[in-house]
Structure formats: C-alpha cells, structure tokens
Amino acid sequence: MNIPIELLVFALSKRKVSQVRLYLYLKSQCSGYLPWTKQIKEKVKKDLAIKDSRTIDRNLHWLLKNRWITKNAKRGSIRIVSYLVLSKKLQFRSATGAIFSTIDFQNFRPFIYAAVVTYYLHYKHRIAKQSERKKGRSTTNCSFRDMPAEYLANVLRLGKSTIVRYRQKAWDAGFIKMKHRYKPLFIPVEEIGFCRIYGDEEAWQLVIHNNQVKIQLSNAITSYIHLRTKPGLKKHIHPTEKVDPL
Numbered sequence: 001m002n003i004p005i006e007l008l009v010f011a012l013s014k015r016k017v018s019q020v021r022l023y024l025y026l027k028s029q030c031s032g033y034l035p036w037t038k039q040i041k042e043k044v045k046k047d048l049a050i051k052d053s054r055t056i057d058r059n060l061h062w063l064l065k066n067r068w069i070t071k072n073a074k075r076g077s078i079r080i081v082s083y084l085v086l087s088k089k090l091q092f093r094s095a096t097g098a099i100f101s102t103i104d105f106q107n108f109r110p111f112i113y114a115a116v117v118t119y120y121l122h123y124k125h126r127i128a129k130q131s132e133r134k135k136g137r138s139t140t141n142c143s144f145r146d147m148p149a150e151y152l153a154n155v156l157r158l159g160k161s162t163i164v165r166y167r168q169k170a171w172d173a174g175f176i177k178m179k180h181r182y183k184p185l186f187i188p189v190e191e192i193g194f195c196r197i198y199g200d201e202e203a204w205q206l207v208i209h210n211n212q213v214k215i216q217l218s219n220a221i222t223s224y225i226h227l228r229t230k231p232g233l234k235k236h237i238h239p240t241e242k243v244d245p246l
Contacts (some may be wrong), residue, residue, distance in 0.1 A: 001024065001027075001099070001100045001102055002029060002097035002098070002099055002100075002113075002228055002230055003024060003089065003097055003098050003099075003100050004083050004086070004094075004095075004096075004097050004230060004233060005093040005094060005096045005097060005098050005115060005119045005227070006022070006085070006087075006090065006094050006096075007086060007090070007114070008091070008115050008116055008118055008119075009097060009119070009155075009233070010090055010158065012112060012116055012154075012156055012158070012166070013156040013157055013158065016062070017108070017112060018055070018060045018107055019063060019068075020112075021048065021061055021105065021108045022048070022059045022060065022063065022078065022104075023058070023069065024100075024108075025044065025047065025048060025105055026069070026078070026080050028102045029212050030080065032079055032080060033077050033078070033079050033080075034077060034078055034079075034080065034212065035075075035076060035077045035199070036076060036077055036078045036117075037076065038100060039197065041053065041056060044056055044132050047105060047106075048105055048106065049106045060180045063124050066113045067081065067089075068080070068081055068086065069081065069147040078129075083230070083232070083233060084232060084233065085237060087095070087237070088236075089234055092233065092237060093188060093237060094119075094237070095229050095230050095231075095233040095237050096226055096227050096228070096229060096230070097227065097228055097229070097230040097232035097233075098111075098115035098118070098225055098226070099225070099226040099227070099228060100115075107173055109169065109223075110169045110170045110172070110173035110175055111170075111175060111202060113166040113169055113170040113171070113175075114166065114170035114173070114175030114223060114224075115175075115225050116152070116156070116228075117147060117152065117166075117167060117170060117176060117221060117223065118176070118223040118227060120147065120151065120152060120155060120220060121145050121147050121223060121226060122227065124145070124146075124147065124151065137193045143222045144177075144220035144221065144222045145220060145221060145222070146220055146221075147162045147165065147219070147220075147221045149164050152167075152227055155228075166223050167203070167219075167221075174224070175221065175223065175224055175225055176221055176223045177221070177222050177223075177224075178219040178221050178222065178223075179219060179220045180219060189211065211228045
C-alpha cells in the first residue's frame, strides 16, 4: 500500500493510530465495499492481533462517526472511503505516500513512527539544500541526516520524550538506523560535574566520550522506508498550498 504520509501524520499527532490501522486494514481487504460479517470480524481480530472484540467496535464506531467508513444496514456491508475523500476532509497539503507491506499490520506502529520521521528527514533536507543553493553553496548527499527530536515534537505537537520513544521503537523494528553525534569541548574531565550543576540548559547534554568531555548532539538518522508520490492526490493538491510544517 502507498499510504498518504499526511494520514500517518494525522494518526500520530491526533493519537488515532488504532483507528487509522483499522481503516487501512479494511481498505487492504477490498476495492471499496466489504461485507461486515462475524467471520470478517474474526479475521480482523486475528490479523491485527486484537484480544477483545470491543476494541474493534470502538475503532469502527469512530470511523463511522467521522465518515471514513459508511454502513449499509440492508446489505450488511461497509464502504471504505477513498484517500481522495480523506485528503479533502483532512486538507492534505502533500501528495507523498509511504510504501507499506500489508503483511506487516501487527508491526504498524513502528512503521508509522519511521514513515513520519523519514518524511520530515526528506523535507528538512530539501529545505536546507534550497537555502544553500541560494547562498551559492553545495551540499553533500549523506545517508545519515540530522533530525532533532525537538523539530518533530513541534511539528506533531507531541512531547519530546514521546518523540524519543517513538523513534526508538522505529529503530528497534529495523525501519530506521541512528548514529550518536558528539562535539568535543575544551573542558577537563574532572570539571564535568561542576558544569552540569552550574551550566546552562544544555549542560545535561555533556558526556564523557573516549575520555573527553563532549556535548551530545541530536542523532543522525537514515531510513529504510520508501516514499513515493501518489499521482491521484497530486493533481488535487496545489503546490502553492504547501507550507513549512512549522
């Protein structure tokens, strides 16, 4: 599935990952309409590793209430609305999608974390390249790129600790890889305790690395998530509507 990245951003920022997962799973099972039977519900429960059927009912209720899904009581079926309908409802400003394997729905949360990190890695890098070109400078193409947790926290309106936790889960699942980065400081090792107590707000980032005091910078990240443009959305989204997510 090529999932609109803004749908995944919505899932994280609005804390609707379970609802979006159910929507996408149902979408993967049909071309639009799906008979809603006891057998189908049991299949959903098994494939998504859901223990309690009431969890499905709650998430389905949210999807029906927000009209991501409509129900035909006479036919006993449901209709899953298209990405295009959702793009208008949620006012998407990007036609980028993230490639997701439909056999991996039980690992969906780490995928979302990694996909959103990947999108903003690309976005931030593209903005930096445009800025450097205007200054007449060249940029290097490095697979590892800087992505401060504060940046994502501001974009998604989530706490920094939440972003760090999400990023770690994406790493543990193998969707991204991170490198620690350090900047050496000319401070004696024995004075690090004093600096941590009486230093500024960045003093907590001081560490001893290779027997030298350094300040720990934001992690550099590389991603194994593939992003692709969704042509069906692109022609309905005007480039002038795109703005800096911050």
